[in-house]
Amino acid sequence: MQFQSQVLSNIEVSPGYYRMRMTAPPAVLEAAAGQFVMVKVSRAIDPLLRRPFGIYDMGVFVTPYTDSGTQTFLEILYKVVGHGTGMLADMHQGDSLDIIAPLGKGFDHGAEDEEKILVGGGVGLAPLYLLAKELVKTHRVRLFAGGRSKEDVLCITEFERLGVETYVATDDGTLGDRGLVTQVMLKYLAASRTPKRLFACGPFPMLRAVAGIAEEMQVECQVSLEAYMACGMGACLGCVVKGVNHSAETPDYRCVCKDGPVFESTDLSWE
Amino acid sequence: MQFQSQVLSNIEVSPGYYRMRMTAPPAVLEAAAGQFVMVKVSRAIDPLLRRPFGIYDMGVFVTPYTDSGTQTFLEILYKVVGHGTGMLADMHQGDSLDIIAPLGKGFDHGAEDEEKILVGGGVGLAPLYLLAKELVKTHRVRLFAGGRSKEDVLCITEFERLGVETYVATDDGTLGDRGLVTQVMLKYLAASRTPKRLFACGPFPMLRAVAGIAEEMQVECQVSLEAYMACGMGACLGCVVKGVNHSAETPDYRCVCKDGPVFESTDLSWE
Amino acid sequence: MTKPNMSVEIAGIKMRNPVMTASGTFGYGREFADYMDLESIGAIITKGLSLRPKAGNNTPRIVETPGGMLNAIGLQNVGIDAFITTKLPFLRTVDTPVIVNLYGNSLEEYGELAARIDDLAEVSGVEVNISCPNVKQGGIVFGTDPAAAAQVVGLVRKSTSKPLIVKLSPNVTDVVAMARACVDAGAEALSLINTLTGMAIDINSRRPVLANITGGLSGPAIKPVALRMVWQVSRAVKVPLIGIGGIMSATDALEFILAGATAVQVGTANFLNPAAAEEIAAGMESWLVEKGVKEIGELVGALKC
Amino acid sequence: MTKPNMSVEIAGIKMRNPVMTASGTFGYGREFADYMDLESIGAIITKGLSLRPKAGNNTPRIVETPGGMLNAIGLQNVGIDAFITTKLPFLRTVDTPVIVNLYGNSLEEYGELAARIDDLAEVSGVEVNISCPNVKQGGIVFGTDPAAAAQVVGLVRKSTSKPLIVKLSPNVTDVVAMARACVDAGAEALSLINTLTGMAIDINSRRPVLANITGGLSGPAIKPVALRMVWQVSRAVKVPLIGIGGIMSATDALEFILAGATAVQVGTANFLNPAAAEEIAAGMESWLVEKGVKEIGELVGALKC
Numbered sequence A, B: 001m002q003f004q005s006q007v008l009s010n011i012e013v014s015p016g017y018y019r020m021r022m023t024a025p026p027a028v029l030e031a032a033a034g035q036f037v038m039v040k041v042s043r044a045i046d047p048l049l050r051r052p053f054g055i056y057d058m059g060v061f062v063t064p065y066t067d068s069g070t071q072t073f074l075e076i077l078y079k080v081v082g083h084g085t086g087m088l089a090d091m092h093q094g095d096s097l098d099i100i101a102p103l104g105k106g107f108d109h110g111a112e113d114e115e116k117i118l119v120g121g122g123v124g125l126a127p128l129y130l131l132a133k134e135l136v137k138t139h140r141v142r143l144f145a146g147g148r149s150k151e152d153v154l155c156i157t158e159f160e161r162l163g164v165e166t167y168v169a170t171d172d173g174t175l176g177d178r179g180l181v182t183q184v185m186l187k188y189l190a191a192s193r194t195p196k197r198l199f200a201c202g203p204f205p206m207l208r209a210v211a212g213i214a215e216e217m218q219v220e221c222q223v224s225l226e227a228y229m230a231c232g233m234g235a236c237l238g239c240v241v242k243g244v245n246h247s248a249e250t251p252d253y254r255c256v257c258k259d260g261p262v263f264e265s266t267d268l269s270w271e
Numbered sequence C, D: 001m002t003k004p005n006m007s008v009e010i011a012g013i014k015m016r017n018p019v020m021t022a023s024g025t026f027g028y029g030r031e032f033a034d035y036m037d038l039e040s041i042g043a044i045i046t047k048g049l050s051l052r053p054k055a056g057n058n059t060p061r062i063v064e065t066p067g068g069m070l071n072a073i074g075l076q077n078v079g080i081d082a083f084i085t086t087k088l089p090f091l092r093t094v095d096t097p098v099i100v101n102l103y104g105n106s107l108e109e110y111g112e113l114a115a116r117i118d119d120l121a122e123v124s125g126v127e128v129n130i131s132c133p134n135v136k137q138g139g140i141v142f143g144t145d146p147a148a149a150a151q152v153v154g155l156v157r158k159s160t161s162k163p164l165i166v167k168l169s170p171n172v173t174d175v176v177a178m179a180r181a182c183v184d185a186g187a188e189a190l191s192l193i194n195t196l197t198g199m200a201i202d203i204n205s206r207r208p209v210l211a212n213i214t215g216g217l218s219g220p221a222i223k224p225v226a227l228r229m230v231w232q233v234s235r236a237v238k239v240p241l242i243g244i245g246g247i248m249s250a251t252d253a254l255e256f257i258l259a260g261a262t263a264v265q266v267g268t269a270n271f272l273n274p275a276a277a278e279e280i281a282a283g284m285e286s287w288l289v290e291k292g293v294k295e296i297g298e299l300v301g302a303l304k305c
């Protein structure tokens, strides 16, 4: 669905990280956690392409000063890394954006009786929040959150408020354990016997480590990938990743935008 | 001089016409009426080139809430005609702009004992306001203002407040006389004997008419021209107009940005 | 106010209006069905098809550049057979001409491909891509040498009776010579332009951004070059032209029509706005109404120089 | 932290850093003296000079396009004699090499021009413009045909002992062939690229925007094409290259250096920011400091492919 959206708020939640809330049509509420939005940052030709962001949160609020008006909103959590996100960070309440949402395939919640383990690195926490919100209704949820430094571990309080049990690790030890979050998770998995399912989002090396652990521990695992995207709808073939059966002779490319961004870790080639 | 400027206000003074006040360094106050500014509307590459605007007003105000702080400001009066002016109209207080000012050659006030006659069409009134402000200190000043319709005749009250006697004509007769402002001016010139000097700014056909009248009535006349500009400083040679001696064999091109925008009407070729 | 006549004919293909979607930027049509009415435009051109499925290049395959983007997809496609069985059935349900964009790794492959689609009723025409700059084999040679281009076009002409459009590369000294060679060899219409070959570099990694090193530049950045080439070619050949390159709006499209194009293709704009093609067609019609132009044909090549 | 060595040498011209100003975008230097330190950059290249003063084209001569601009100045210039008497004296007071950009209407004129500047001590070198697309006579031919280019370069080589740089046009199928021809004929360095030929149309007037109909496209839009050509040529010839095309920032400049350019020229950026060249030179130096690179030379052609 393509729509014009107004910025409702745009707050720096940690140095260089912003949370933006924007208006959306009610139908957006059918989005699944893990799906994403494509944002046209400016009506001008610079930046030209839309920028993809996971859905961090969504919902409805009652508009003030009116009797019965309600407004659907979407939230994204983003890191300023370049031109487009830099311009996004400069936006104010009331500015307008052109949005396409929801796009892609979201997370599959999995079986009833599993413990749900979320693993997020840096801004990879974004789509996990919406997932956690859904999962906590019926499941026990644990989050393993990693980042370079304490500034890169975002919105932990929000997860805790949902009732998610959180474990944190940072590369420099400024928050939680020092080291890789995947190591912390591995320790937990090794010590526990209940059936589990992993949901991971973050930098590629982290996802590869998670996929490796999942294979080793024989736990089902979904990963949410990033890729450079032009269209977000399977038309440009710019965003492909190699599927598990890929070889030069029998190409098995999957579109991150359409076949993903969430994949079963066993469906991908991790080389 | 190149400087970063903050928008202080940006008000629609008539449908499609805006007056923008912005901060400037004190040295800008040395600008002469008729000089112009080059505005980089966006830090992004779209729009790419700076846009030229005459200086409508400038001055100093005392900044509120501080004891002795003063702030120099510049004002431009602009019409939304395309992409760059459209984006300018969307700007708010506090937004920043990159400005080069003052540029070009301004008006020469002329001799002491002349009556000063200003002729402006549409947004061509912009540089005449600053000129009027200077001239009224020592001279009798009359303004002939024209436009398509009453919405296109701007800031007449401001001129009147300076003590300028104003005459208005519109093509459709919705304000002042119906018809061309140059005709109204011609009538006045024909009826009066005192020495005079003309200062004109507006669309090219109007300027040509004014130059013709000036020649016929043997009145000195300066015109302020517009041209498509890239650099504003005499480097690109994009903005040239033909000087009076121009021919294919003996080229006599003048840069509107550097040799102008104000020219003696007799220095130009009016074909 | 009576509606202006927006219909055009290219090489015998009747279209309700001059707006087509450019190959490789509109998938196989279906991807856009949720965002626009596929029956609101003149024609759909498929992603470039080869004889066998093609894996395409490694990633990264795309990168934004100022006012444009580079792509080095490397012609990843399902191959002509899978296209016929998996993609064409959907297109059959859409009442809009489908033009198949063909790409061969060799002269013979072009011929085989053309023969392969000859008896498909759902295919209204063929657009031969001799200009793809990404694949070493063939692409760059056929697209930049008039004699080689003529060979391909001649063979395709023999292998199918479908309307034959040839798509030209802008990476040449003399686009008019290329155009003439293709027309002489049997092209009934020309599409121009394909992408300009470009490159992007990441100074931190000290590597090219694209895995393929170079890629094809598309988007608004190339519009002036595309307009110039359409104008040049329109004065040299008699066949209808299809203008392509950076068309984002009805205004852009009308510029190409005035320059001499009978129709246009919308490419990169589909990525920014999946309803772009429909909106451009509607915007062109509104402009004709506003200006009192009775049919789009009046504007073709109507530039006053 | 010791400062990195930013100095480079092009065809024997020693420059304090690799940032030069592109012909036609920096006037005769003086225009920018109020906005930047003319002694902060590597070299100044003059507006293209011809034997006799040139009027140039009618107006409009420039128009903005997406991410770029078209110009059809038509080489308006004061002519070599007036340059020497009215412009050179100022440049003499600036301690920065001055390179004269030359443009001839005929083969002979190139020779005469080169001879004319041969004994001017203030002129550090010559950049021969064989690529200007705006003037019908000569320009387009010399710049797109290797044999014609070689003729011009050979004659200039004979007519002056000044360091000889040749500026290449991007409007060719094979820029490497052009580069080789110029080097074989005596070019000691190559500048690339000049502008891409383009066009803009005003749909309301139904006329080309530029009086000259077509013009040269410059600015960020052309950077990917320029980078690609520098990279291609750098792998084919041994002489130093000067990268030009859409350089707006130190990052852009460094991309060209990695692609194989020894120096760069800043063009359109001077219009947006009259201090651009100085800021780019400073920004490059800061980046080298940040990355611990000791001299700029280490980066030339250091792209890992």
Ligand SMILES: Cc1cc2nc3c(=O)[nH]c(=O)nc-3n(C[C@H](O)[C@H](O)[C@H](O)COP(=O)(O)OP(=O)(O)OC[C@H]3O[C@@H](n4cnc5c(N)ncnc54)[C@H](O)[C@@H]3O)c2cc1C
Pocket: A036, A047, A049, A050, A051, A052, A053, A054, A055, A076, A077, A078, A079, A080, A081, A082, A083, A084, A085, A086, A123, A126, A127, A225, A226, A227, A228, A229, A230, A261, C064
């Ligand atoms: C499905 C998906 C979901 C994402 N969710 C989030 C999120 O929730 N929060 C968040 O902060 N980021 C998210 N990203 C990454 C985000 O899209 C990029 O950081 C953003 O596009 C960078 O834009 P820019 O203009 O600031 O960067 P640029 O200046 O364009 O480039 C800076 C860097 O960002 C990368 N990048 C640029 N454009 C894209 C693109 N279209 N797709 C992927 N990478 C790109 C480039 O490779 C480059 O290294 C997601 C990406 C994808 C594909």
Ligand SMILES: Cc1cc2nc3c(=O)[nH]c(=O)nc-3n(C[C@H](O)[C@H](O)[C@H](O)COP(=O)(O)OP(=O)(O)OC[C@H]3O[C@@H](n4cnc5c(N)ncnc54)[C@H](O)[C@@H]3O)c2cc1C
Pocket: B036, B047, B050, B051, B052, B053, B054, B055, B076, B077, B078, B079, B080, B081, B082, B083, B084, B085, B086, B123, B126, B127, B225, B226, B227, B228, B229, B230, B261, D064
């Ligand atoms: C010395 C000078 C002083 C000026 N003073 C004023 C003023 O006080 N108030 C005012 O409203 N306008 C003034 N103008 C005109 C103003 O510069 C243009 O209206 C503006 O640049 C249009 O920008 P745009 O992006 O909105 O238009 P675009 O979308 O770029 O084009 C719309 C139209 O504006 C014209 N135009 C675009 N760029 C320029 C340019 N750089 N120079 C001249 N014309 C251009 C084009 O020919 C086109 O027809 C002045 C122009 C000059 C040269």
Ligand SMILES: Cc1cc2nc3c(=O)[nH]c(=O)nc-3n(C[C@H](O)[C@H](O)[C@H](O)COP(=O)(O)O)c2cc1C
Pocket: A236, A237, C022, C023, C024, C025, C047, C048, C049, C071, C073, C075, C101, C129, C132, C167, C193, C194, C195, C217, C218, C219, C220, C222, C244, C245, C246, C247, C265, C266, C267, C268, C269
């Ligand atoms: C991602 C992408 C893929 C493309 N694939 C093809 C293709 O398969 N065959 C082809 O002839 N052109 C292909 N093109 C070129 C476009 O059809 C078009 O000629 C070009 O993009 C210029 O138009 P634009 O500026 O509107 O995008 C592709 C372009 C892009 C951006």
Ligand SMILES: Cc1cc2nc3c(=O)[nH]c(=O)nc-3n(C[C@H](O)[C@H](O)[C@H](O)COP(=O)(O)O)c2cc1C
Pocket: B236, B237, D022, D023, D024, D025, D047, D048, D049, D071, D073, D075, D101, D129, D132, D167, D193, D194, D195, D217, D218, D219, D220, D222, D244, D245, D246, D247, D265, D266, D267, D268, D269
């Ligand atoms: C207004 C203008 C005038 C130019 N005049 C000349 C010229 O006289 N001689 C020349 O060799 N190149 C000329 N050029 C080309 C530039 O030197 C440069 O090659 C081109 O603009 C690409 O660089 P850029 O993208 O940084 O502008 C001119 C460019 C512009 C924009």
Ligand code: FES
Pocket: A228, A229, A230, A231, A232, A233, A234, A235, A236, A237, A238, A239, A240, A255, A256, A257, A258
């Ligand atoms: S982003 Fe275009 S196919 Fe995925």
Ligand code: FES
Pocket: B228, B229, B230, B231, B232, B233, B234, B235, B236, B237, B238, B239, B240, B255, B256, B257, B258
């Ligand atoms: S605007 Fe560049 S010379 Fe006048």
